[in-house]
Structures are given as C-alpha cells and as structure tokens.
Amino acid sequence: MSKVIGEVNLNPSRIEGTPDQVAAHIFEEIICPSTEELLKNNPEAAKVFAYHIFGLALSQLAEFHSTKSLDKAV
Numbered sequence: 001m002s003k004v005i006g007e008v009n010l011n012p013s014r015i016e017g018t019p020d021q022v023a024a025h026i027f028e029e030i031i032c033p034s035t036e037e038l039l040k041n042n043p044e045a046a047k048v049f050a051y052h053i054f055g056l057a058l059s060q061l062a063e064f065h066s067t068k069s070l071d072k073a074v
Contacts, residue, residue, distance in 0.1 A: 010030065015022050031053055038046035
C-alpha cells in the first residue's frame, strides 16, 4: 500500500467550460500544484505521481480510439 503524501482540496467542486478549458483548469489548478509540491518534498513521489497521471490520461484517450486510429491521435 502506498504512503499518503499529501492532501488536495478541490474547490470549487464544479468546473464549467469547453472540454479543453476544463482539462486545462484541472491540469493548472490540481495536477501542476500537486506535482510541484511533491517535487519540493519528495522528488521520487513526484515522478510516480506524474507517471500515474500520464498513464490514466493515456488510458482514457485509448477508450475513444481503436488501436488503428490511436497512432494518428497521439
């Protein structure tokens, strides 16, 4: 089991906008600050966090593309 290394407060709980605006907001307001804080305190944990964010994003993208069209999408 992984060690808890921090806490993220999600305010506001509602984010509105176009898909790219919502994605940018989540990245700028949640992912980047979390990564930066981890990097200060535990660089290895920051790498693991970034790796998991990347993997989750890639798996979500793969949900919408066949393997034949994924090369073009990425």
